[in-house]
Amino acid sequence: MVQEHEPSGHLGTAADGSADRAHQTDAAEPTATRRTAGDTESSRASRGWWDRNADEYQEEHGGFLGDDRFIWGPEGLDEAEAGLLGPADRLKGLDVLEVGAGAAQCARWLAAQGARPVALDLSYQQLRHARRIDAEDRARGGTAGREPVVLVQADATALPFRAGSFDLACSAYGAVPFVADPVRLMREVHRVLRPGARWIFSVTHPIRWAFPDEPGPEGLSVAASYFDRTPYVEQDEQGRAVYVEHHRTLGDRVRDVVAAGFRLIDLVEPEWPDWNHQEWGGWSPLRGGLIPGTAVFVCERDRAAR
Template sequence: MSQEIHGTYSSEPGEPAESAEPEATRRAADEAESSRASRGWWDRNADEYQSDHGGFLGDDRFVWGPEGLDEAEAGLLGPASSLKGLDVLEIGAGAAQCSRWLAAQGARPVALDLSHRQLQHALRIGEGLPLVEADAGRLPFRDGSFDLACSAYGAVPFVADPVRVFREVHRVLRPGGRWVFSVTHPIRWAFPDEPGPEGLSVAASYFDRVPYVEQDESGDAVYVEHHRTLGDRVRDVVAGGFRLVDLVEPEWPAWNDQEWGGWSPLRGNLIPGTAIFVCERD
């Protein structure tokens, strides 16, 4: 699962973090700039991300978001017993924790990520999974290669053209294939990204679709995230050729007392933090 964590970063693994913070702004960012920023950001921050969140994600769990909804419990891809022998593509796989869980169920997963450093962490955790470094908008697979596709906070929030990604997923899925992806719940864009009480008051328009960008001193984007309303997401799914089967908004469980960026028990008990779209290819 890939998710945003902002802060200082190192240009190479093991180097001290730089002191200069990027400038946060809202401005246009096209497909090329978004992709370039995402690759660089995740390569720089993969070590910190896995260090901070690896314990929660585990080595072989399939977690849909900070709430802790587990695929073993949710069965959004189908019953675990039905996954045996299926070809599954995980997009934005990070260190491939979800793919490792799928493999344990007898599936044949392929873990794809834009970040080379994230995939190095996948190798650190354990070898044996097919790992592919590629852009989600240009999937390097033949038509009809997979039975299922999934993404837990990977790729979709960071691309300028989600319909292009969805059409690519549609292309590589076999008829009847299921595509399930999770993103930050769109309502969260109206609130400050803070876990405490300051994150409970509306501070921006929910309908403002201008991307969130962090840029360096030269004005080049080093992090980009794109906002789509809930209706936008549904329309994108349909435009990508899919039928929306379910929209899951996980509730915050009593056992989860952790904070993760702007996700927290306080906010999670009041407003949704994650939206999971369950789609099928006819």
């Protein structure tokens, strides 16, 4: 995508326990808390939340994301300019997996470069939007004969692909922050990549967890411990999680990458550009000019078998 999937403290929720869920469809507002949440609970909550909120998410953010752009985060870092996947002219013919693809905007951009992308997401409703965009594009005659992007609904911690199926994997705010065991996800990505392949993913910058998720001056004062890894959870009246996001420090993320068999070759912290005047949850020009909002990890799979 860039389905900047709403991350914690972070595309819509707050590290201090307050929640921005104007589009929550449940009758009763969920209660925000910090508590443990395991693999199954986290996965169930993510699927339910994205299925309920996909329509409004795409309506609100689809214009910024575009139908076939590759945007790494709310700052608007565009892969066409950043080149984190490698030179665009070398993407042709590559088998690419997008993890947490949402409506497959990023995968569609990859297809336009001649790659063979597969867009994977846990949410059926997000993938329905991918089909909608493809259908609208065909109706406008904009596909230039290309086939629609291949879509797969599956959990990123159990990828339904053979080992060594892909030349490249990427994720723009998808899946990684929402799983209880990120190393398990990374190892699955490692398994399906060919030796020497790149794995590039973006997440909310870990420092943001220490600040309230507010775009104005109130979001510039530390309100929580950066070192508190307790997940952010929104739960219903029965105590069932309806939204879960997991915090990892910057060091944790690096260790996760290495533990899964990858080598970190770059860590990009996009600066807020002068042209971007929009607010997205807690992201804003004010905060973006002072503290990082996104971290992009550029990794390479080891060349030895694991």
